[in-house]
Amino acid sequence: MVRIKFNPYGREIEVPDGENLLEAVRKAGIFMDTPCNGSGACGKCKVRVISGNIISMSSKNITETEKKNGYVLACQSIIKGNAVVEIPETESSSMHGMKIEDFSSSREKDIFNDSRERMLKSGMKFGTYVKKEYLELDPPTLDDNISDFERLKRHVKKQLNYNSVFCRLPILKKIPKLLRKADFKITITHIPRGKEKTTIINIEEGDKTKELYGAAVDIGTTSVAACLVDLYNGELIAKASSGNAQMKYGADVINRIIYSTKGSGLEELNHAVIQETINPLLSKMYMDSGISRDQVVSFVAAGNTTMSHLFLGVYPNFLRMEPYIPAFVKTPFIKASELDIEVNPETFIYLVPSVASYVGGDISSGVLSSGIWNSEENILFIDLGTNGEIVFGNSEYLMTCACSAGPAFEGGEISCGMRASGGAVEKVSIDSSYEPTLKVIGQEKPLGICGSGIIDLICEMMFAGIIDRKGKIVRDLDTNRIRFDEHGIGEYILAFKEQCDLERDISITEVDIDNFIRAKAAIYSGITTLLKDLSMDFTDIDKIYIAGGIGNSLDIGNAVKIGMLPDIDQNKIHYIGNSSLMGCYLTLMSEDARRKLEEIANSMTYVELSVEPEYMDEFVSACFLPHTDIDKFPTVKRCFNKSV
C-alpha cells in the first residue's frame, strides 16, 4: 500500500501500489468532471504532481510547459509510491465536490408563472393528495386503556370518517413519546385513498396543519435542479441546482450505463445522484428556508430513462442493447427511506413515467408543463439537454424521438465547455477585427463557455469569416486570437489566461466546433425526419418551444443561423426554461396534473430514428453551417449576401 495526499483538500488515503491516479482521486471522495470516463480523450482530469513517484503516459492534452510544471492526466497515471498531488480548483470541483447555486432569475420566474397560469387555464385544479389534520385525542385512563396506536386510529376513524386507517412502523415508533409530549394534541399528515381508507405518514406535536411542503427535482445527465414548494399555495420556498455528481463517471448516458456494469458501478452511480447531488440540494434548500426535512411529505422527480434507472439503482444495461428494453417505465410504490432521500422517510417518491428507452420522464414532464397536450396549434418541443429529445403534436396526438446529440449543449465534449452556471460565457459577439465581446454569468471572470455561448460563438465566427461553412478555421487572418497546433488543428481564443487568472486560455478548437456541429445536426435532422414521418414540413409548425439546460441566454436567431433550428418566423420560437422541473412542480401541486402526466406518457408515439431510412442522409446534410443546402435557410442566405 502507498499513501497519497491530495491538495488543497488535505485528504490522505492509502491505495495499492500501481493504482490508477483517477481511481485514487475518486476513492478520496474528490469530485472531478471526467466526461470521457478515463480514456484520456477529454483532458479534464489534469492534476499536478507535487512530489512522489507517479508514472504518466504523455498526452496531447498536456502541453510541454504543463509537463515541465508537473501536470499529468490523472486517468493516464499510475501511482508507484507515496505522493502528494494537487487538484486544480475549477468550476466543477470544489471542497464538497460541487457548487450549488440558485437558478432564479426574473426570466425564469416569468416562465414559471406562465406555466402555472397555463395549467390553471386548462381547467386543472390545485390540490395535493397529502392532507393534514389537527387532532385532540382523549388521554388514556385505567378504564379507557386501549393502545396508543388504536387510540390514534379510533380518533381518526371517528373524526375524519374513515373505515380503515393505516400507518407503518416508523410512525408507530414515534407515537408513544410524541403523544405524551404533545399532551395528546397532534397533527397528522395522511394520504387518503378514496373516502374509506387513509394512511398516516407523519405525526407532529401541536397544530402544524399549515406546514405542508413538497420537493420537485429534475435529474439531468449533466445538471440537477430542485425546488421546495408550499403545497398549500404553490409558493416557491427555495430553489437550487448543481452538476450531477455522476459526471465523474462519464459525460453521457452511454458512458454511465457502461460504468454501471462494472463492479459496484451501479451502487456508485446511485450514490452519486442521491447522496452527492440530490440530498445536498435538499439540505441547501432546508438551510435557506428554515424548513425541516420531516415537513417535506411529497416528492416528484423526473429524468431521462437512464437517469431514472440509476436514481432507483436499477440495472440499465439492457437500454443500450437491442431490442433496447427499459427495466421499467412506470415505477412501483417507493418510500423516501428506501432510497435514503432526505425528505420525510414515509414520503412517497413519484418518479415521472418514461415513454421509451431514450425518451424519459423529463420529456413527459416537459410536455405536461409546456401545454402541448392542450394546444390546437402544432407545437414542436425540443429539449436541449444532454442528448436532445423532440416532441411534435397537439391535443390530438404526440410524436416523439431522441437525437444522439451528446452533451455539447451543456458544455460537454467541448474543451472549455461548462454548464450554464457562474463564470460561464453565455453570450458572445465578434467584431470585424476578430475581437470578441463576452457576457459572463454572474459578471465573474470567465471560466469556460456554456451552450448558449457556443451557439453565439460559432455563429459570430461564421459571419466574421473566422470559420468556413464546414467549421474549419480560415488560415492567415490578421489576429493573435487564432493559432494552430503541431497537427494543424486550429483554435480561436476567446479569453487569454492572463485575463481570467486561469492556467490556460479559454478557446474553441476545430474539434470542439466539429462536435458541436454534429450535435446541432442531430437536432435538425431529428426534426425533419419526424415531420416527414407525418408527411409534414416546417410550414406546419405553429410554435417551437426550446427547453433544457442550454442556458437562459439562448439567442434563438443564432440557433437558426447555425442550422440547429428550422428557419421559420422567429416570433414562433420560445425558450421555456427547465420544463421538466416545471412539470414536476405542477405534479406536486395538482392531482389533475399527475393524472394528465400519466396519460401523456402512455399516449406518446415513439419514433426510433436509427431505423428510419432517411435519417442518416438528413444528418449528413445538416453537418454544415447552416446546411449543405443553404436555400433551406433564406435568412442566413440574405445575411451572407448582405455581408458580401
Place this chain on the structure above:
Amino acid sequence: MVRIKFNPYGREIEVPDGENLLEAVRKAGIFMDTPCNGSGACGKCKVRVISGNIISMSSKNITETEKKNGYVLACQSIIKGNAVVEIPETESSSMHGMKIEDFSSSREKDIFNDSRERMLKSGMKFGTYVKKEYLELDPPTLDDNISDFERLKRHVKKQLNYNSVFCRLPILKKIPKLLRKADFKITITHIPRGKEKTTIINIEEGDKTKELYGAAVDIGTTSVAACLVDLYNGELIAKASSGNAQMKYGADVINRIIYSTKGSGLEELNHAVIQETINPLLSKMYMDSGISRDQVVSFVAAGNTTMSHLFLGVYPNFLRMEPYIPAFVKTPFIKASELDIEVNPETFIYLVPSVASYVGGDISSGVLSSGIWNSEENILFIDLGTNGEIVFGNSEYLMTCACSAGPAFEGGEISCGMRASGGAVEKVSIDSSYEPTLKVIGQEKPLGICGSGIIDLICEMMFAGIIDRKGKIVRDLDTNRIRFDEHGIGEYILAFKEQCDLERDISITEVDIDNFIRAKAAIYSGITTLLKDLSMDFTDIDKIYIAGGIGNSLDIGNAVKIGMLPDIDQNKIHYIGNSSLMGCYLTLMSEDARRKLEEIANSMTYVELSVEPEYMDEFVSACFLPHTDIDKFPTVKRCFNKSV
C-alpha cells in the same frame, strides 16, 4: 483511555479511565447473563482479574477464597488502568455470546403432532397466503418492446387472471438481470389479496414452485425458539433455540423496560433480540437444512407485550406506568427488511397480537394451539415462562391474567439457576440419607438447575425433611450437603464442584427457595383469584395445560405437591410444551388459524390482579409449602401422614 483485554476471547478494547467493568464487557461484545442488571445482587457477573488496576467493592457473592484468587463482580468494579480480565466460561457465555441447540425430543414431537391434529380436527384448513407460480414470458423483440416490469405484470395478469399486479423496488431491481439469466422462465412468489389483486414478493430463475418456506419464532424473555417449515406440507425442516441475548440487560421485562429508557438502550435491546438472537437461529437453521434465506417468504413471531415492543424497537416505558398503556397490540404492515430479519427482505412480518400490557402475543398464540377456544370443557392454561400468564375458559369465553412470578421458572433469580438446556439438572430425587440423584440434560456434568429440577428439588427436600413448610433449612441434620454462611443463611449442595469441574458447588440457598416459593405462590393465587372472579372453584376445572420454558421434564405431581398447581386429579394436567411456538407454526400454515388468532386476541377478557382486593391475601397464604391451609392439598396431607 485505558486498554482492557478479555481472556479467553483475546478481545481488547479501549475504554475511558473509570469505566464500569461490566459496561466494558458489554462493549467488547461479550455476553454475560446478568439478571439483576448490574445492581450487585445476583452475583452472576463474576470475572477474574489477571493483572492491572481494577478497584472492586466487596460483595456477599464473592467468597474469601474467590477474592484471594482475583475474582470480582464486574458490575461492582471500576477500571483504573490497563488490565487483563478472564471471563469464566459458563453455560450462558460462549464465543458467540450464546449456545444454540436443537429442541427436538420425542416428547416434543408428540406435542407438535397433537397440536396439528387438533387444528385439523377443529375444521381449520392448511393453506398459506403466499403462493408460487412458474411463468414462461415471451422474450422482448423490437416490436414487442415494453419494459421488463410491464412484461412481467402483463403476463401475470393474463396467465393468473389478476386485474392489478404490484411489486416493490427490491423486486424491480432483480428483474432485468434475472429475466435474461433465466431465459424469461421464472417462478414468482406472490401474495394475492382477493381475486383481483396480487403483490409479487420474489422472483427466481426456473421452476421453484415446490420451494416455499416459512419461519416461526417464539420470543421469550429468557429463551427464544424458532422453527423452519415447509409451507406446502407443514413439515418441520429445522428447529433451534437459544437464550435471548437481551438477558445481559436484565432478567425480567421490568429491567428491560428500564434499560430501554437509557441512552441507546432501546436500540441495543432491539439489536440483541434480532441481530444477536433471532438471526443467528435463522442462520443455524439455514445451515442445517440447506435452505437459503431468500426462499423463506413467511414469518410469524410471538412474544409477551414487552418483547413485542422491543422486537419492533418501539418505546415500551408506558407499559409499566399507570395506566399501563401499550404502544400497540396489533402491528402495522412490516417487511422483513425494515427490521433486518434474515429472511427474504420482502417477507411480511406477522407479530401475533397482544391482549394487554401483561398478556402478550405468546399467550394468544398458546391459546390458539392449545385448542381452548374450541373446547366444551373448561380448560386452565398456564404459561410458565418468565412471569407466568393464566387463561381460563372454553369455546364460549376466555379470561386471562398475568402473575408477577418473575423469571424463576426459567432459572432466573436462582443462584445456580439456568435455562432448560444442556447441563441443566432437570430431575432430582433425594434419599433418606439426604443424598440426591440428578438427571442432567444431555447426560453432561451438571452446570446448574432448571425450573423442573427446582420443583423436584424443593418437593424432595420437603419430604426428606431438609426444609420446613416455610422453605427454611432444618439445622443439625447429619449430612455434609447442608451448610450455613456467616449470616446464617442455609444452602443445600446438589453437586460438589469436584464432581462437575466448576469453581463453585451447585447448591440451592434459602434465598433461592424463598424466591421460588413466591413465584409458585403467584401462579397459585392467580388461579384462585381468576376462578373466584367467575364464582367458580377447582372442581370446575376439566383440564389444566402447562406451557412454557419450565422444561420438558416437569413432574406434575411435584408441581402440585409444592402448591404451585391445584390438587386436582393429575390425569387432568398436561404439559403441552412451547405452545406459543406451536401457535406461530399453525399461523404460518393456515389462514384460518391466523383469523382465529386475531379473534382470540380480541375476545380475551383481561383481569388486572393488582386491583383485585382478595389477590394479596391469596398470595400470602400460598407462600407456604404447599399452602398455609394444608387441607387444600389432600394429596400432600396424605403423603405427610404416610411419612410420619
